[in-house]
Amino acid sequence: MSxxxxxxxxxxxxxxxxxxxxxxxxxLFGRRLWARLSAxxxxxxxxxxxxALWWVGAARGWLPPQILPSPALVWQTFTExxxxxxxxxxxAVSIRRVAVGFAAGAGLGxxxxxxxxxxxxxxAYAYPPVQAIARVNVLAWMPLLALFVGIDEPLKYVVxxxxxxxPVIIGTVRGIAETPERLNELGEVFxxxxxxxxxxxxxPSALPSIFTGLxxxxxNAWQTLVLAELFASFEGxxxxxxxxxxxxxxxxxxxxxxxxxxxxxxxxxxxxxLERRAQPWNAGGRNG
Amino acid sequence: MTIPALRxxxxxxxxxxxxxxxxxxxxxxxxxxxGEFITIVGASxxxxxxxxxxxLGLDRDFEGTLEIxxxxxxxxxLDRSIVFQEHRLLPWLTAERNVAAALLRSGLSRAxxxxxxxxxxxxxxxxxxxxxxxxxxxxxxxxxxxxxRALVNRPRFLLLDEPLGALDALTRLRLQDELKRIVAHEKxxxxxxxxxxxxxxxxxxxxxxLHPRPGRIAEVVEVPAAARADRSSPEFVTLRDHVLAQxxxxxPARGKVAA
Numbered sequence: 017m018s019x020x021x022x023x024x025x026x027x028x029x030x031x032x033x034x035x036x037x038x039x040x041x042x043x044l045f046g047r048r049l050w051a052r053l054s055a056x057x058x059x060x061x062x063x064x065x066x067x068a069l070w071w072v073g074a075a076r077g078w079l080p081p082q083i084l085p086s087p088a089l090v091w092q093t094f095t096e097x098x099x100x101x102x103x104x105x106x107x108a109v110s111i112r113r114v115a116v117g118f119a120a121g122a123g124l125g126x127x128x129x130x131x132x133x134x135x136x137x138x139x140a141y142a143y144p145p146v147q148a149i150a151r152v153n154v155l156a157w158m159p160l161l162a163l164f165v166g167i168d169e170p171l172k173y174v175v176x177x178x179x180x181x182x183p184v185i186i187g188t189v190r191g192i193a194e195t196p197e198r199l200n201e202l203g204e205v206f207x208x209x210x211x212x213x214x215x216x217x218x219x220p221s222a223l224p225s226i227f228t229g230l231x232x233x234x235x236n237a238w239q240t241l242v243l244a245e246l247f248a249s250f251e252g253x254x255x256x257x258x259x260x261x262x263x264x265x266x267x268x269x270x271x272x273x274x275x276x277x278x279x280x281x282x283x284x285x286x287x288x289x290l291e292r293r294a295q296p297w298n299a300g301g302r303n304g
Numbered sequence: 305m306t307i308p309a310l311r312x313x314x315x316x317x318x319x320x321x322x323x324x325x326x327x328x329x330x331x332x333x334x335x336x337x338x339g340e341f342i343t344i345v346g347a348s349x350x351x352x353x354x355x356x357x358x359x360l361g362l363d364r365d366f367e368g369t370l371e372i373x374x375x376x377x378x379x380x381x382l383d384r385s386i387v388f389q390e391h392r393l394l395p396w397l398t399a400e401r402n403v404a405a406a407l408l409r410s411g412l413s414r415a416x417x418x419x420x421x422x423x424x425x426x427x428x429x430x431x432x433x434x435x436x437x438x439x440x441x442x443x444x445x446x447x448x449x450x451x452x453r454a455l456v457n458r459p460r461f462l463l464l465d466e467p468l469g470a471l472d473a474l475t476r477l478r479l480q481d482e483l484k485r486i487v488a489h490e491k492x493x494x495x496x497x498x499x500x501x502x503x504x505x506x507x508x509x510x511x512x513x514l515h516p517r518p519g520r521i522a523e524v525v526e527v528p529a530a531a532r533a534d535r536s537s538p539e540f541v542t543l544r545d546h547v548l549a550q551x552x553x554x555x556p557a558r559g560k561v562a563a
Contacts, residue, residue: 204362205360207408216405297439
């Protein structure tokens with residue numbers, strides 16, 4: 017009988033705002049939408065100002081058109097490249113390289129990172145060399161790698177995978193290592209087997225760090241892609257940049273840069289969305 | 305006389321700090337009967353939490369004997385469970401699944417697990433919050449889930465490490481009542497560590513007063529039924545003042561009124 021009293025107590029604590037919903041939710045939603053919108057507008061205002069400056073500068077002839085082509089010319093080149101399908105072709109090549117490289121790098125990085133995180137012996141044996149290698153930019157390895165795998169597609173896959181894997185490994189190792197001891201203890205009290213501990217404690221607790229690693233890895237993959245394509249390639253967005261530079265067609269360079277940056281941003285957004293989906297317990301909470 | 309459920313005999317524990325051993329518990333002798341509610345009070349640093357960790361089996365490095373039903377404690381077991389000061393719920397599991405996590409190795413069937421989880425959430429008044437994540441619950445509610453989780457295996461020993469210490473005063477008073485009722489309902493043997501003397505008197509059948517550095521038993525006091533039943537009874541006040549005095553806190557004014 018008195019146990020039912022506790023139900024009433026519970027609802028008292030809820031009124032203090034434990035659950036975010038209810039009649040006040042609508043106006044709150046409106047305010048949030050406005051806050052979101054003004055942030056977006058603010059974020060767009062700087063690029064817009066740059067664009068305006070570029071427009072005016074090109075129109076007034078502040079810089080020779082060979083060095084700074086007008087926005088109109090860049091747009092025209094863009095529509096041409098779009099119409100003849102070559103932009104899509106180069107973009108597809110680049111996306112394929114990043115997709116293969118990132119998938120391999122992230123996959124191997126996750127496995128290697130998990131092994132290092134879960135088995136201290138393996139970590140002591142295998143992790144220090146990786147840490148040392150991580151200090152040297154993968155591009156410095158490229159001449160050496162080219163001797164082993166040639167300069168065709170495998171070279172791009174390897175360097176992209178390499179650069180993507182480093183943050184994934186570090187994020188995974190750190191995430192696992194930083195499992196709170198008090199939660200491990202809990203697993204001990206409940207008599208968890210190692211696989212229970214992994215599933216219920218270690219992995220969920222490492223997830224934010226792993227996702228940070230994946231997002232950094234993806235950013236690395238894009239950066240490395242462009243550099244690898246500058247180095248040795250006849251297709252791809254990086255190649256388009258080199259070609260544009262050699263022909264002194266800065267419009268090509270600018271277009272490739274915009275495409276690379278927009279694609280990178282969109283993929284990062286996808287990963288962020290995945291991260292939220294993978295951690296529903298944060299919804300409406302700190303990460304909301 | 306029943307067989308003692310838990311027996312500590314000349315139990316001592318040292319930690320090594322900067323290469324030198326520091327004794328945190330010294331010669332603890334205590335026998336706890338089945339169904340008893342023991343409260344342990346003491347200033348911070350008197351080894352209260354360490355004592356619970358030893359009973360729980362999380363720390364096997366001690367001197368003396370620590371036995372349950374005459375068998376030495378070798379490690380954690382589902383016959384003992386604990387509520388910590390912080391709720392220690394797994395943030396990624398709903399209230400329901402947090403409670404169910406304690407049953408993972410219980411060997412119960414799926415249906416039995418579901419049923420007993422529901423029963424225990426109802427017992428702590430959170431039946432309607434089974435699907436809520438810890439981040440969506442208030443501190444008091446989270447601690448109730450932790451209590452449900454500790455009870456769901458129907459442990460013989462419920463160890464409580466200042467479980468209400470981090471809660472606001474009103475929630476604490478309410479949960480003290482609930483805790484008392486629930487422990488009686490489950491017929492568990494409870495050991496509660498606290499620095500709140502009122503709580504110790506109100507909940508315990510016996511109070512163990514610890515003195516610090518190293519933690520040792522100063523006195524074991526029986527709590528009269530009248531003191532345990534009513535926070536305003538003269539017995540309660542007298543016993544509280546006595547325990548406070550043992551802990552070095554004088555209450556002269558009230559002492560005169562009581563006399």
